[in-house]
Amino acid sequence: MPKPLRAGVVYHSEEFEVGALLCACGCGHRVSLLVPDSHQITSEGGWATVTPSISVCDAACKSHYFITAGHVEWMPAFSDAMAASVMRHQIARHAVHDEKKLSWAARIKRAFARAYGRLKSILGI
Numbered sequence: 001m002p003k004p005l006r007a008g009v010v011y012h013s014e015e016f017e018v019g020a021l022l023c024a025c026g027c028g029h030r031v032s033l034l035v036p037d038s039h040q041i042t043s044e045g046g047w048a049t050v051t052p053s054i055s056v057c058d059a060a061c062k063s064h065y066f067i068t069a070g071h072v073e074w075m076p077a078f079s080d081a082m083a084a085s086v087m088r089h090q091i092a093r094h095a096v097h098d099e100k101k102l103s104w105a106a107r108i109k110r111a112f113a114r115a116y117g118r119l120k121s122i123l124g125i
Helices: 080-123
Strands: 011-013 018-022 030-034 040-044 047-055 064-068 071-074
Touching (some): 030 047
Antiparallel strands (some): 011 018, 040 047, 047 064, 064 071
């Protein structure tokens, strides 16, 4: 992703599974999207479509909108309470997702440690 983003452009890295754009309201807030965990980014005739909607809960604007084939469809802005609730839900969802990854990694680490221990006992080290 480039450091300075251009307004009106949706950036997408399939390799790193992320997307980014400047908030469509013009406030200048950088919006980051996790693909495919939370959003999908597709191209229709050279224009981006982002699903589901984009909720900008961590900026003063509290914008909420859809981008379909490059067209922005505005939804009502979030209240501070609603934005906080959405953020808590997203953080909790990512924490569970990360914990599953960590558990998988911990299982592999444990398996390697056991195999190494067995190898040491076989070799008498």
